[in-house]
Amino acid sequence: MAPGRRTRFDVAVTGLGLVTPAGTGVEKNVKRVWAGESAAARTDELSGTAVDFSCRVEDVDPAAALGRRAALRMDRVSALGVIAARQAVADAGLDSTEWDGARVGVVIGTSFGGSATFEREHRTCLDEGPALVSPTLMVMAPVNMTAGYIAMDCRALGPNQVVSTACASGTTAVGFGRQLLESGMCDVVLAGGSEAALTRTGMASLHKMGALSRRGDDPARASRPFDLHRDGFVAGEGAGVLVLERMADAAARGARVRARVSGFGASADGHHPSAPDPAGGGAERAVRAALADALTTPGDIGHINAHGTSTPLGDIAEARMIRRVYGAHPAVTSTKGAIGHLIGAAGAVEAAYTVLAVERGEIPPTANLTRQDPDIEADIVTAAPRRAPLRAAASHSFGFGGQNAVIVVTAA
Template sequence: MGKSRRVVITGMGVVTALGDTLDRFWSSLCAGQSGVGPLSLFDTSEFKVHFGGQVPDWDPVARFGVKEARHLDRFAQFAMAASMSAVEDSGIDFERYPSHTCGVIIGSGIGGLTEFETQHSIMREKGPSRISPFTIPKLMVNAASGQVSIRWGLCGPNTAIATACASAANAIGDAFKLIQAGLADVMITGGSEAAITHMGLGGFASMRALSTRNEDPTRASRPFDRDRDGFVLSEGAGIMLLECEEVARARGARIYAEVLGYGMSADGSHITAPDEQGRGAARAMNLCLNDARVSPDGVDYINAHGTSTGLGDLAETRAMKSVFGSHVDRLQISSTKSELGHLLGASGGVELIASALAIHTDVLPPTINLDNPGEGCDLDYIPNVAREVKVERVMSNSFGFGGHNASLLIGRYRPSDA
């Protein structure tokens, strides 16, 4: 087998509660601003939770026109917008490359929940004959990856990943492996989610998974804090363009970072609760390090999964201690969900973009609302204030319902011939 190819990040795009441009997103994140607030997508008065990380001022018609917007569920709209931003950011011209060498993998934990609810209501009120013919193509989880490939005529590998909150990380990891193995040269990848709906909000609230801090929503997401009481439901997308190093350098692309390793595992223990000792999470991190051929002391910063749940934050902390041993006290860690809330299947994409920007700008975003660390949560979580510090390698963790665990490692790019 030939030598594995190097894979680099050349373009990134976001749609989040903190903005839909990289500059606005990153400056707000590093300033410790919260994108969480009261929801206005529908009347939440009868719900236990009235707030979330809603994308502000979203106007799909202004972005795509009436016809295209009508054919895309909200989650696919986010994916398309973030993909367009990532492609523009990369400067790539797909017409210069064979279409079969360029592909798409976009993850989503739930897919077109908005369309499902809308058409179900129509069926109940007007009968099955009034269901839209666009229902299935809009709500299917692979709608985002399919529509993105159609926009640019990309005929290479095209799949969709649905592993709950690990979806985007798994998508990026799979795209990385395809390029590394020579099965693609360029991949658009990441995740998208739009689960702030009646069923989404009500379902997670019924599980008691969400924070109920209705009186103070900006302080509701508080990973690793003693007073955390659940995660904050958010929406959006995080999409990046991955390329093999040779293609990227040949066209003079700006390179944000290099993808070094990918690990995934399953807890195999419970459909929603994590393994209390974080054994599955630790396995994913170890596999990621082994894949990258990097020792634990070679990692400088971790963008943690850090959802602000009692069990999850403690399990992840235990996992990091298990993997990094004595080096764990020198690790810098933060959870950007403290500002963004939890984007579910999109979270891994947005958080790897934040990780790449941390390398690119030499700034580590903080964990806001961390006032009193919870019992057992005794690591350096970069509380409340960003740090200006140069880091070489960054790990991003994503763990999802179903016991899915995924870890990605990226590093500062240095050319082989430098």
Template structure:
């Protein structure tokens, strides 16, 4: 870490993590499967009519069992968010009345929101008329409702915000939470992303963009970041919520932390609806801003959790940016080999995995990576087995359609 690190902001730490992912419907299960490099890609009966009939679905998630009758009033994107938030809330031991609820906020984003609800109710309208449409359609489907539901469930009366920056959403939410804490507007923020967008329409639409893998004969092998034979991403779903709080508040509560939140950076490519800038300047700018905000040098970084979605163009551009900034000094992984691309939830899930890497000194492998693509520079890609090394400083990258770039920098509590 840079010796001239400034302390112009209060320290912020992560004290709770909750996840619902294709690798597992809770944090411990997801972490173990990801460290084991067990890909979640499988044929999905929801996609039987789509050109690409496989995904990385959430399994082991029973909304009725986990949420009771209230599950019926929620789109799955809110169900995932609430279950993840509850796990994070319990993990951080936020219950007990020692916090002012007006100073506890929620920042929870989504890329697609309640598309399934809109589709279902649209079909009802067409088939049976207006009286068949559920009166709760709007509050089930609108993008802010996951954040609102979490705030209502736990009686949190601070800011309740939803963000949408496509596939960068989860990381953008963490950056906004960090701003709220640094500005003194909150003491604690539950932040993350959620998505439940696996449907024939979404799958077909992404396939029409030529963004999805078509490896129908071997869906478990389809998400293969940085690999020579990558041919597109695999749709995933789920949610992750992290509890961020001022370090002084965590100490006063007697809570230990997974990691420190050192910095955040964002930028816009200002280039194209779906394609990243070929020169990677937008992604590199966000990375550099994040490092500057954290007051760390590229040589200080131990781990890069790459956005790497398994697309030919995107992985190559990001790999060159990583090489430009870090050379071979940082270990690189992409957990999307296991989870697929969870869209608006991806950045939050990957930040959670990054925090666990810091806490446990363990870097998950890039599942399905076998042969480096000819267009991938000689960066240090962790693959095959997890790597046991101390992780002092890590970055997690997220890049979204429309040119949204977001990067979070996490650090060990021991530094």
């Protein structure tokens, strides 16, 4: 919260772009996620590995969407991010050929960047020699390139930033985007996250550390947040971008405001490289900071889009923190049951889902939750969407390294 703040600083969410395992575009995501339909399936690229399933984006061809030459210069993580950004700008009713690009910022969260390109070129270097390594490696693999390509494609010439706070990256990006607007540095910010790290090496490491579900006999039911029989997350890929504007600017141009981002909080556990603080102290600090920033109380929050990864330790720690901070009343869901864990993009996509829940007055269910863990005392939405007028909702994101980020979304 800004020191001495007496009034809340709301930013308008005027556009959404979604490229996820549930589909490309808002309508496809609402149709599948709100139906609790799982996108997990066997993945050809992972064939023969210990965990050969994931949640992939299946309905996007970067070459068709961006042009073959442009797509060849981008790792998949950047291509998905650019496609989501284009959608978000169009959804906001903006035209990037007409705006003052110097007043448009970009903040993108990612954890791995162009890891698929790096793995490919590393293999080339080992197998065929360094002379055959592509010079494009250095404009495809670095984590900053997704934001850079979005700037080039959308003529967004203001501050251009990447944040990397592991699985909290997308939420952190939305929070920092709001701060750019409050500072006056930008009039429009494209904020979100992108990830495309379903590589054999990365997945092998996640498997060896025990993070992934091993339910390979039934991939569609493997991601089951808050369920008694959860055994790990299902890795996914995708991108989500939100167009953020000051409320006065959105009103001046007659824009549709889907919802508002009214608060942001962040913290560190300082506990363990991969395990959550079992007491949930860091997560609680982020939640309370976001609520204070939004000048909102726990009792005002009607819905929580939980981090809810489907891991035994993570879900119980978050659920206990929710009970302690919010009490029993908020309707909780984890959309990772439907689309898996999108790592650095997760928070951005879930922020978009929280915006949609507030806008629609309808909370999506937690897919695959058939028997709630009796140690989880929370009102988890299951089986079907729940109608509920929402004044305020929260979206939680917690990452490896103990990095936490939370936003508060309020009704327009």
